[in-house]
Amino acid sequence: MRKVLGVLEFTESLYCAADSLGKTTSISFAGIKGKLTLPSLPEFGENEAHPLNKPLLGPEPARTWKRGDELLYWGKPVSYPEVTASVELALLEFSLELDNYDASTQKIYNSSGEWLRIFEDYVKLITKQGTRNIVFSNDMPGNLELIFCEGAKFEPVSNNSSTYISVEMSSDDMSLHFDQYENAAKLASQFLQPGLQYRMLLESYGARKREDYRKAIIEAASALEVCLTMRIKEEFNAQGISFGEKLLQKFRMLGGRFELASLLGINLPDKDYKSLILNPRNNVIHRAEFPDKGLANQVINEVEELLYLLTPQLCEDGVIVQ
Secondary structure, eight states: OOEEEEEEEEEEEEEEGGTTTTTTTEEEEETTTEEOOOOOOOOTTTOSSSSGGSSOOOOOOGEEETTTTEEEEEEEEETTTTTEEEEEEEEEEEEEGGGGGHHHHHHHHHHHHHHHHHHHHHHHHHTTSSSSSSSEESSOOEEEEEEEEEETTTEEOOOOOOEEEOOOOSSOOOSBBBHHHHHHHHHHHOOOBOOHHHHHHHHHHHHHHTTTHHHHHHHHHHHHHHHHHHHHHHHHHTTTOSSSSHHHHHHHHHHHHHHHHTTTTTOOOOOOOOOIIHHEEEEEEHOOOOOOOHHHHHHHHHHHHHHHHHBBBBTTTTOBBB
């Protein structure tokens, strides 16, 4: 056997809880089993003066690895003393048979992109991290530079506009805990895609990050329509209803699905979903309205709650949201 180590760089830094740092979980790339290890917390002193300036420690086999003259940057703490951290890299370990060494390393390379995409999708669905912009500023690179001209004299005209920074905070714990880290790695290793409704929710998250709030609402509402349809079909089977497809044709679109769910006795939270979801969705589709971030957040939050209530499995094989 030959041991192969690899450095995996996340597309976006993982926001990790202390209980996941330094931990190892089993993974599989194209059927080749291995281990994934997150970096560890730095060694804090008893009265640490600058705890957030200390980088994370790489996993033991790679702790002294460098690029050029610099140690690999694995990430850093972002809160203290209740520690959370931003993780940039993780360590992969495989034990490969000598006879299949070359073929196995190529399989690992070829499957790594898809594995990482699925893993990061599940991290977003489980924790909600990386699903929205949290910092906004008007201090953006400009496309205009004014120049004062007088004869042969040219002088730049300064821009004295005030700069603001807006930070959107959440009281929810979005850090990745060890059980969630294990769950996401397990699903990615089985190459199990999220269910259709959750893939649509991910599209909604992406649109919100791009500040395309119209698309964010449309994708979220579509995800809910798929979710309600799935739950309604389950109820048809449970109640022995043989004419379910005719009912689905009669109660079409999202509003009809809500009505049919009520007729079947499917319990939903006691909320005015017409105002919270249906009207915003209809306005952006039929009236070409362009909503603001607040309305998009409202719709997405309500859709998230219903998806996790009605279809708590993240993938079609019945894996439950942790």
